Amino acid sequence: MITFPHKFKESLEDFNKFAENLRKGVENLVSLNEMTVAHAEHHKSCGGCRHCRRCCTKKELVYQDGKRKLYRYTQRAEKVCPVPMLIVYAMVNRYTMLDLQPNRSLIRNLLDQGQDVYLIDWGYADRMDRFMTMEDYIDGFINDCVDFIREQHQLEAINLMGVCQGGTFSAVYAALYPEKVKNFIPMVAPVDFDTKDSLLNVWATSFDADLLVDAYGNVPGDMMNGAYMMIQPFSLSVQKYINMVQIMDDAEKLADFLRMEAWIFDSPDQPGETLRQFLKDFYQDNKLVKGEFKLGGRKVELKNITMPVLIIYAEHDTLVPPVSSKALQKHVGSKDVQELAYPVGHIGMFVSGKTQQTLAPKIAEWIKARV
Amino acid sequence: MRGDNMQDFFKQQTGWLKTWQENQETLTKQYVELSKEWMENILGSKKEEPDFFDGWFKSQSDLTEQFREFSKRLNEMIQSVWSDKVPPDVLKFMNISFFEEFYKNWLSSLELPGGVKNPLGTDGGWQQATKFLRSFLERDHPFFSTFSNTSIAGQMSRVFGMLQGALGQEEGAFGELVSGYLDSFNKLFESTTAQATEKLAEGFDAWAKEMEKHLLAPKLGINRELAHDISQALVMSQKFVQTYIKMARLVEATSRKAGIRFQTKLSELALNKKPVAKFTDLCALWAVENETVFLEVMGSEEFARLQGDFVDAGHRLKIQWNKLAEKALDPTPIALKRDLDLAIAEIHQLKRDMRTFQRVLKEMEKEARAAREAQVAAEDETKKAKAAETAAQDEAKKTKAAEAAAREEAKKAKAAEAAAQDEAKKAKAAVKTAEAAAKDEAKKAKTAEAAVEKLAKQVKADKAASVATTKSKSKNA
Numbered sequence: 001m002i003t004f005p006h007k008f009k010e011s012l013e014d015f016n017k018f019a020e021n022l023r024k025g026v027e028n029l030v031s032l033n034e035m036t037v038a039h040a041e042h043h044k045s046c047g048g049c050r051h052c053r054r055c056c057t058k059k060e061l062v063y064q065d066g067k068r069k070l071y072r073y074t075q076r077a078e079k080v081c082p083v084p085m086l087i088v089y090a091m092v093n094r095y096t097m098l099d100l101q102p103n104r105s106l107i108r109n110l111l112d113q114g115q116d117v118y119l120i121d122w123g124y125a126d127r128m129d130r131f132m133t134m135e136d137y138i139d140g141f142i143n144d145c146v147d148f149i150r151e152q153h154q155l156e157a158i159n160l161m162g163v164c165q166g167g168t169f170s171a172v173y174a175a176l177y178p179e180k181v182k183n184f185i186p187m188v189a190p191v192d193f194d195t196k197d198s199l200l201n202v203w204a205t206s207f208d209a210d211l212l213v214d215a216y217g218n219v220p221g222d223m224m225n226g227a228y229m230m231i232q233p234f235s236l237s238v239q240k241y242i243n244m245v246q247i248m249d250d251a252e253k254l255a256d257f258l259r260m261e262a263w264i265f266d267s268p269d270q271p272g273e274t275l276r277q278f279l280k281d282f283y284q285d286n287k288l289v290k291g292e293f294k295l296g297g298r299k300v301e302l303k304n305i306t307m308p309v310l311i312i313y314a315e316h317d318t319l320v321p322p323v324s325s326k327a328l329q330k331h332v333g334s335k336d337v338q339e340l341a342y343p344v345g346h347i348g349m350f351v352s353g354k355t356q357q358t359l360a361p362k363i364a365e366w367i368k369a370r371v
Numbered sequence: 372m373r374g375d376n377m378q379d380f381f382k383q384q385t386g387w388l389k390t391w392q393e394n395q396e397t398l399t400k401q402y403v404e405l406s407k408e409w410m411e412n413i414l415g416s417k418k419e420e421p422d423f424f425d426g427w428f429k430s431q432s433d434l435t436e437q438f439r440e441f442s443k444r445l446n447e448m449i450q451s452v453w454s455d456k457v458p459p460d461v462l463k464f465m466n467i468s469f470f471e472e473f474y475k476n477w478l479s480s481l482e483l484p485g486g487v488k489n490p491l492g493t494d495g496g497w498q499q500a501t502k503f504l505r506s507f508l509e510r511d512h513p514f515f516s517t518f519s520n521t522s523i524a525g526q527m528s529r530v531f532g533m534l535q536g537a538l539g540q541e542e543g544a545f546g547e548l549v550s551g552y553l554d555s556f557n558k559l560f561e562s563t564t565a566q567a568t569e570k571l572a573e574g575f576d577a578w579a580k581e582m583e584k585h586l587l588a589p590k591l592g593i594n595r596e597l598a599h600d601i602s603q604a605l606v607m608s609q610k611f612v613q614t615y616i617k618m619a620r621l622v623e624a625t626s627r628k629a630g631i632r633f634q635t636k637l638s639e640l641a642l643n644k645k646p647v648a649k650f651t652d653l654c655a656l657w658a659v660e661n662e663t664v665f666l667e668v669m670g671s672e673e674f675a676r677l678q679g680d681f682v683d684a685g686h687r688l689k690i691q692w693n694k695l696a697e698k699a700l701d702p703t704p705i706a707l708k709r710d711l712d713l714a715i716a717e718i719h720q721l722k723r724d725m726r727t728f729q730r731v732l733k734e735m736e737k738e739a740r741a742a743r744e745a746q747v748a749a750e751d752e753t754k755k756a757k758a759a760e761t762a763a764q765d766e767a768k769k770t771k772a773a774e775a776a777a778r779e780e781a782k783k784a785k786a787a788e789a790a791a792q793d794e795a796k797k798a799k800a801a802v803k804t805a806e807a808a809a810k811d812e813a814k815k816a817k818t819a820e821a822a823v824e825k826l827a828k829q830v831k832a833d834k835a836a837s838v839a840t841t842k843s844k845s846k847n848a
Contacts, residue, residue, distance in 0.1 A: 011648035012399045016392075018650055023392050130712065131719040140726060199670055206672070206679030211686035215693070217712070230669070234662040242654045 018245060025248025057099050057108045059119070063148045067123030070145045076111040081364070083159050083182050083371045084116040084149055088142060088173075090165035091122045091274070092224055094266050097350050098163070100259055104351045109360030115367070118149055120166075124268040130217050132271040134169070134278065135296040142173050146180050157182035157307070159367060164188050164320060164346075168282065171328065172295060175304045183370050184305060184334075185363060187312040188349055190320045191302075192327030194286045198318055199231045204283035213276040221267030231318050260351070289331050302328070308336035308370045310363065317346045338366065391437065398433050530692050533699035545593065548582060552608075559612060568619050572612045579605045597698060604691045611684040618681050621668070629664035636660055 063070035087107075089095035098119070099107040110117050120142065125132070149158050160181045162170025167189020174181045195201050212219060229236045247253040287293035293300045309332055313325035322341070329337050340362060344352045349359070531549040555575040559568060583605060586598040593601070636656060640647050647653050668674050697707050 011650070014649045014651070016396055016399055019392055019395050023389070127711070128715055128718070131716050136723065140723075196670075199666070202670060202672065203675050203678060206675035207682045208679070208686070211683050211690065215686040215689040232662065233665060233669075234658040239655060239658040242651055242658075246651065 021245050021247075021249045025245060025254060028248060028251040028254050031251065056096070057105060057111065062118070062152075063145060065141055065144065067125070067129070068141045069121040069123065070148065071119050071121060073107055073111055073117040073119070075116065076108070077114040079114045080116050081114050081159075081367060081371060083155065083157075083367070084118055084153055085110070085159040085161055085185075085367070086145060086149060087117060087119040088160070088162045088166035088170045089120065089122070090163060090167075091125070091137075092165055092221075092267060092270065094263065094268070095119055095121055095163075096266070097263050097347070100263065100351060101256070104356060106350050106355075106360060109356065110363065113360050113364035115360075115364060118145070120145055122268070125218055125271045126269070127218065129271040131273050133273045134172070137274060138169050138173050139176070139296050142169065143177065146173075146177070150180065155182075156180070159183045159185070159371075161185040161187060161363075162189055165190070165278070167191075167325075168278075168288070171288070171302065171305065172293070172300050174307070175300045175302050176295065176298060178304050178306055181305075181307050183308045183310070183367055185310045185312065185366075186325065186328060188314055188317055188320050188325060188346055189328075190282070190324040191331070192286065192289045192324050193283050194289075195321055195323050197321030197323055200227065200319060201283065201321070201324070203227070204279060209276050209279035209284065212279075213272040217272050218269040219272065219275050221269050224270060225265060225267050228319065260347075289327060302331040303333040305332040306334050308338075308366075309334050310338050310340060310366050312340045312342075312349070312359075312363075314346055314349045315341050315343045316348070319346045336370075340366075391440070394437055398437060530696045530699065533696055548585075551578060551582070552605075556608070559615070568616050572616050575612055576609055579609055597695075600691070600695055600698065604688070604695060607684070607688045607691050611681075611688045614677070614681040614684045617677055621674070621677065625665055625668045626661070629661040632664055633657055633660040 057076075058074040059071040060074065061069055062072045087095070087098065089098065099105045102108065107117060107119070122137070146158060146160070150156065157180050160170050160174060160183070162168070162173075162185070164187070167186035168191060170184065171186055171189065171191060174184045193201055193204075216223075244254075244257055247257060281287045281293055285292070288300065288302065291299070291301055291303075305328075309328065311325055311328055313320075313322045315322055317325075326339060329339065340359075342349060342352070342355055342359070344355060349355055531553070555571070555578055559571045559575060583602050586593070586602055633656065637647055647656055693708065697709060700707055
């Protein structure tokens with residue numbers, strides 16, 4: 001490579017700036033305390049999430065079944081929507097992404113819009129959850145939570161929001177119990193798995209899910225993370241950390257970065273039988289949209305979803321491609337289906353500046369017109 | 372590390388970092404000065420001197436050493452000091468030791484006009500990106516490292532250890548089999564090129580075939596079943612190695628392609644007078660170009676199939692080792708994985724049944740509650756009906772009494788009516804009498820009136836007579 005002399009000096013000076021950032025960054029790393037990027041034992045209020053932070057919005061444990069918990073967030077607005085909302089997050093990551101820090105919190109924004117928010121925490125699966133199936137989670141815990149909230153509020157039906165894999169679970173639930181769901185909001189949720197728009201979908205069809213589960217029992221969260229990182233191997237493994245150095249001299253930005261890192265790698269192990277079923281029935285056989293999926297012997301038909309549906313998806317999502325989320329519209333029986341798209345990626349849906357400002361108000365507005 | 376010790380450690384580290392940065396800046400200045408000198412030499416304005424090159428190479432080498440030390444220290448600091456603040460999962464992934472590799476490559480890419488190669492450039496640099504990439508992927512990438520020597524060989528080592536312990540054969544022929552196997556596997560994973568891996572795999576194949584022949588030899592001291600299982604494990608290992616080689620070959624070819632693309636891009640930018648000289652820009656370009664090429668390959672169905680074969684082969688092998696581990700532990704009182712799984716499955720089923728019962732119970736409670744409520748409601752209704760009946764009876768009694776009273780009243784009314792009629796008759800009679808009397812009185816009055824009139828007429832007549840008398844008297848008078 002030919003380097004021009006005037007550029008040579010400039011590039012060395014630039015590197016010195018890089019080195020200076022590294023040095024300041026190390027000092028920042030040393031001074032960051034537990035309140036910024038902390039462990040759970042210091043923050044009992046968060047209900048035991050592994051990487052709890054000071055910014056967690058206040059919530060109360062209202063129902064529990066083993067590791068699985070139902071929280072209700074403390075209201076923040078005067079006028080509260082009369083129909084509560086239950087959020088079902090994915091099992092492959094922690095729900096803390098929805099409430100990462102005060103200025104990056106979909107939960108907080110929903111509360112500020114007067115929503116009465118409940119959320120399911122699946123906990124960290126361990127060996128005892130090895131044989132838990134989708135039936136146990138959907139027909140079991142989600143249904144119990146919905147019934148609990150209905151009883152508490154003396155309502156026939158509540159609003160249901162499902163995020164990512166939790167959105168798929170919620171779609172199954174809404175199809176089985178349409179009478180208990182007033183409005184359904186799937187967010188970045190995969191429904192049609194027959195797509196080549198994401199590498200995950202391409203890869204998932206070419207390996208033996210039975211061998212995977214038989215070999216590991218519960219599939220390690222690290223392994224799942226590895227697969228996600230493979231989708232953008234160099235951006236996520238190299239470029240991200242080079243970029244990190246450039247912000248390391250700013251303690252606040254560094255703390256933000258680390259919070260996000262802590263979330264990314266806080267991946268619970270996946271209960272073997274549930275993952276086996278999810279991979280085989282959804283990723284490999286695409287049974288949900290084909291109307292062939294059965295839960296506990298009952299056929300799950302998406303056309304039974306007759307309540308209003310708001311499909312939220314991210315236009316640049318590499319994990320759950322838009323086409324996979326949008327497909328729900330073709331299969332539900334509801335006549336009131338709307339789409340809401342943002343020009344962001346999968347994670348950007350929860351943390352980008354644009355979504356922080358407008359996502360929650362739009363959801364609240366949509367609900368308000370339907371309760 | 373806690374308290375004062377930690378503070379001392381931080382102080383020491385930040386002190387070292389400061390020194391490092393100062394050294395880095397001094398060395399950089401020196402390097403820049405030398406580069407000017409280099410330019411002057413190249414342009415012929417200054418005569419080359421032999422020790423000039425020494426200085427140039429030394430400063431570059433010093434910089435590299437400095438940065439290597441820095442990267443090492445930084446990584447150590449993050450791993451050891453920061454571990455109480457950041458979860459271990461994050462630390463595992465946040466391995467920034469690759470900075471050193473980038474730095475080395477970047478320095479070597481800063482080549483001055485004249486095309487003279489520096490030692491780092493010839494020794495490695497981006498030309499050897501394949502080597503770097505593979506070491507990077509295997510060391511840092513969990514997807515690949517899942518099947519790397521650290522996990523597979525580690526598992527094998529544990530299983531063999533258990534088998535040897537169970538068989539009481541830490542030494543001898545079985546021990547040799549174990550060490551031969553582990554040695555071959557470790558070498559496979561440590562090789563840095565696909566070609567070398569292939570050579571090692573050939574050796575492993577030959578070794579495995581030879582071993583299979585000896586598995587049932589009495590001196591190994593293992594039974595037929597175990598020999599069969601080990602034989603299967605050997606076959607699976609060979610299959611796994613074959614898929615591993617295919618992956619290694621593909622990764623290598625792809626990274627070579629990406630390397631060429633990266634170099635081409637660098638040259639194009641330099642020819643367009645927009646050379647990429649900044650460390651961060653170079654890293655970014657490297658990442659972007661590699662990712663573009665790799666994703667093109669990784670998005671293909673062929674890659675998916677190959678990856679699937681690789682992953683499946685790894686899982687089959689893992690399952691087989693799990694099976695062997697179970698067999699090794701079978702004669703011991705230690706609970707086996709399959710026993711625990713059975714117990715967990717049983718517990719899980721019981722929990723599920725309990726949940727079903729709880730639901731049924733809840734439903735039954737609901738129904739019972741509804742029935743109870745209905746019963747209470749019915750009893751209430753009965754009470755109300757009785758009360759209503761009583762009230763109705765009371766009302767009936769009252770009505771009867773009222774009827775009697777009414778009858779009495781009617782009688783009274785009739786009597787009163789009769790009395791009234793009598794009274795009316797009487798009144799009529801009285802009226803008639805009164806009328807008759809009145810008529811009489813009227814007659815009498817008429818008579819009296821007539822009499823009065825008569826009398827009046829009489830009086831009048833008398834008066835007239837009197838007047839006439841008077842008049843006549845006067846006349847007469």
